[in-house]
Amino acid sequence: MSDSRRGSAMDGPSEERKDSRARRRKSSAFAKPLDLDDVLVNELGQFGRFQIRNMLLVSVPIIMSAFMSEYIFSAAAIPHRCRIQECGENSKLMEFEPDWIFGAIPVDNNGNMESCERYTSSNTGVNGTPMFCPADLFSSDRMGCEEFVYARDNSVVYDFDLGCQEWLRALSGTLSSVGTLLVLPITGFVSDRYGRRVAVVISVFNLALIGLIRAFSVNYPMYMVLQLLQTTLGAGTFSSSYIIAAELVGPKYRVLASALSSSMFAVGLMTLGGVAWLVQPWRYMIMVLHIPCFLVISYYWILPESVRWLLSKQKYDEATSILQKVATVNGTSISEKSLAALTTPPPVAYVESPEDxxxxxxxxxxxxxxxxxxxxxxxxxxxxxxxxxxxxxxxxxxxxxxxxxxxxxxxxxxxxxxxxxxxxxxxxxxxxxxxxxxxxxxxxxxxxxxxxxxxxxxxxxxxxxxxxxxxxxxxxxxxxxxxxxxxxxxxxxxxxxxxxxxxxxxxxxxxxxxxxxxxxxxxxxxxxxxxxxxxxxxxxxxxxxxxxxxxxxxxxxxxxxxxxxxxxx
Structure with a gap:
């Protein structure tokens, strides 16, 4: 009897302990796990020196992402008019408004020279020169241009003779925007599968390489195809760079991080305008913009990976190393308890059935x-x-x-x-x-x-x-x-x-x-x-x-x- 009572007395507390542990496991499975935001707010700092350094690093590719808008200058409209062969004009780059030009080309309602029309020849047998061309060489009838004279030569409009083809010229900008739509699934896949840092490096490399090749375009279709290809494979530069900066900033400073990233893009556009101003031949302008972009390849070794991505992929050793470095640079600390909570695999979640x-x-x-x-x-x-x-x-x-x-x-x-x-x-x-x-x-x-x-x-x-x-x-x-x-x-x-x-x-x-x-x-x-x-x-x-x-x-x-x-x- 005594052995039996002793045995039942020992079994009771043991069963209670098991039930208690089971209840704790069950409650922990549904409790809110420690989030990186909590650690940033309470321990590491929401926008310390490490985050500022990170923001400065990603500012460089963000600035470079604006260079894809260079079509605004490389495919800019330039003034053009009909080339008057009867007056000895045999080149696309002649004096744009010689004294005799309004005898050969009509004007519009605003008094400006027509870009796509000229007066027909009167067949008088009189020939002119680029310096002097008599008005009686032309009749009052109009005709379309066969060849063109351009006011400048710093655009694809001059190189590829796109006079009076404004819709075709503007198509390069449209294709660039189409590329920014096509890039979304590509960048998302690379960023989520291989990491934010890899997405940045690949995007900038594509931007630089295809942009450099585009500087050697031999015709306008090649220029447009490369424009579409460049944005399709390189326009993810901004989004992937922004994500790296934003994912390590605390909740209080995310709007500020967004404004800083957008401001860096504006700085990139201003840089583009400055380079286009200083280097006006469009091929050289593209080279000057894109060759420095190859330096961002070094970011594979310089730029730290997003801690959130590392934690989501259960790469805990690398995440721990970066978190400790954040604490060191920010002059803060992260507790072992927080590290353990962040780097512990989450419990198996309840899987919904189709009926749920x-x-x-x-x-x-x-x-x-x-x-x-x-x-x-x-x-x-x-x-x-x-x-x-x-x-x-x-x-x-x-x-x-x-x-x-x-x-x-x-x-x-x-x-x-x-x-x-x-x-x-x-x-x-x-x-x-x-x-x-x-x-x-x-x-x-x-x-x-x-x-x-x-x-x-x-x-x-x-x-x-x-x-x-x-x-x-x-x-x-x-x-x-x-x-x-x-x-x-x-x-x-x-x-x-x-x-x-x-x-x-x-x-x-x-x-x-x-x-x-x-x-x-x-x-x-x-x-x-x-x-x-x-x-x-x-x-x-x-x-x-x-x-x-x-x-x-x-x-x-x-x-x-x-x-x-x-x-x-």
Whole structure:
């Protein structure tokens, strides 16, 4: 009896201990694991010396990513007219406006020389020279140009004889934007499979190599194919560089990191304008821009890999080494407990059965009128933003003869626009910031149409203010779009809006051609699109101070009293 009681007494506590351990394992499996953000906030520092050094390193490829926009100068429109063979013109680069030229070429309604028409020969048997050509050599009948004379030779328009083929010339910019759409799945695959650092190095190498080859294009089709190929394989430079910088910054400084990255891209555009100004032959300009990019190959050994990516791939030894280095450089420390929590494989999660899954995304959208309205609205914002942003940059070169200075100023004004967004987003709210940015830019673009050409300084100021307004929008758009969608669908719907928004950047390079029909067409299009989007912003709820929605119900409740009450509680 005593042995039996002793045995049962020993078995009881043992079973209780087993049950207790099982309950702890079960609860730990569903408890929120320690996140890198928690360690950055509480131990390592959110934006210390290591993060600043990391930001400076990735600033170099971000600046270089702007060099793919060099088609703005290498494929720039240049003044051209018909070549008058009867007057001894036997070259594409002759005196552009000799004294006799208006006897041979008609003028338009503004008194400017026609680019694509000339007067026919009167067959009088009289011949002229490049120095003197009599007016009676020509009749009043018009004909199209057979050959051209160009005012400059620093564009593919001169080398490949693209006179009066403006749509074909503008196609190079469109193909560049198409490449930025095609690059998304390629860069995403490389970045997620092989690492952010590898994606940066490969993207910059492709950018440099294909760009250098493009400098030796022998015809325009080769130039355009390489333009598409360069952006398709190299346009991931910005996104992969930005991710490396942002993934090691604490939550409080992510908007700042985004603004700094965007500012570095603007610095890259300004650098592009400066190089194009100093090195005007387009082939040499491309070489000067792209040869230094090969130095970024050294980043494979210099740039630290993203800790978040290493942890997601369970490369714990390398992640531990970098985390310890962050602590050393920042003058902080990371506890062994935190290291162990970050570098311990997560428990096996519960796997949903097909029966547990709700309706698909498409069905969810159509079943929710609120979500459907947002899915129909946010892509319009993105189309407008990319259309106006890139359209203003491209059209800035035609403001006056100082095309390089105009482009540099148009890019420089983006930087205060980016940081203005940071200052006002958390003060006046997302809706007010976006709507005012759109409407202000629209007002400037429409006003620009009616400013006389002789008021050069005023035209430039109003144009720059329009770019300032859309720059504020660009920085704010990512945040507001993300806050409107629930966690389950946030990434997918943000990516969808951004992808549809590429329509704007694809069509923007074609807008300068429309100015040939009416000078105010591009600016009027920018203004109308800005007004539409500015008003559409007002149809969505304000998200300032509200918790980002995790569920569809929370997303639908945004802006309602219960949503604000839940946040305050």
């Amino acid at each position: 899954k709700g309706p698909g995304l498409v069905k969810t959208i159509f079943r929710s009128p609120i979500l459907l309205r947002r899915v129909c609205t946010t892509p319009i914002w993105w189309i407008t933003t990319t259309f106006v942003y890139y359209g203003l940059s491209i059209n800035s070169t035609s403001l006056s003869d100082t095309m390089y200075l105009n482009f540099i100023l148009t890019c420089a004004v983006e930087i205060p626009g980016f940081f203005t967004a940071i200052l006002v987003l958390d003060r006046i709210g997302r809706k007010a910031t976006l709507s005012c940015g759109y409407l202000f830019s629209a007002a400037c673009n429409i006003a620009f149409i009616f400013i006389p050409n002789d008021l050069t300084t005023l035209r430039l100021i109003v144009f720059l203010l329009g770019k300032f307004g859309i720059s504020i929008v660009f920085t704010s758009l990512y945040l507001f779009t993300s806050e409107l969608y629930p966690t389950e669908y946030r990434h997918t719907l943000l990516a969808f809006s951004s992808m549809i928004g590429r329509i704007g950047s694809i069509t923007a390079p074609l807008t300068p051609v429309l100015a040939d029909y009416w000078h105010g067409t591009p600016s009027m299009m920018f203004g109308i699109m800005g007004m539409i989007s500015g008003l559409l912003v007002l149809t969505q709820p304000e998200t300032l101070g509200l918790k980002m929605p995790d569920t569809l119900a929370e997303a639908e409740a945004l802006g309602r009293p219960e949503s604000k009450a839940k946040q305050s509680s």
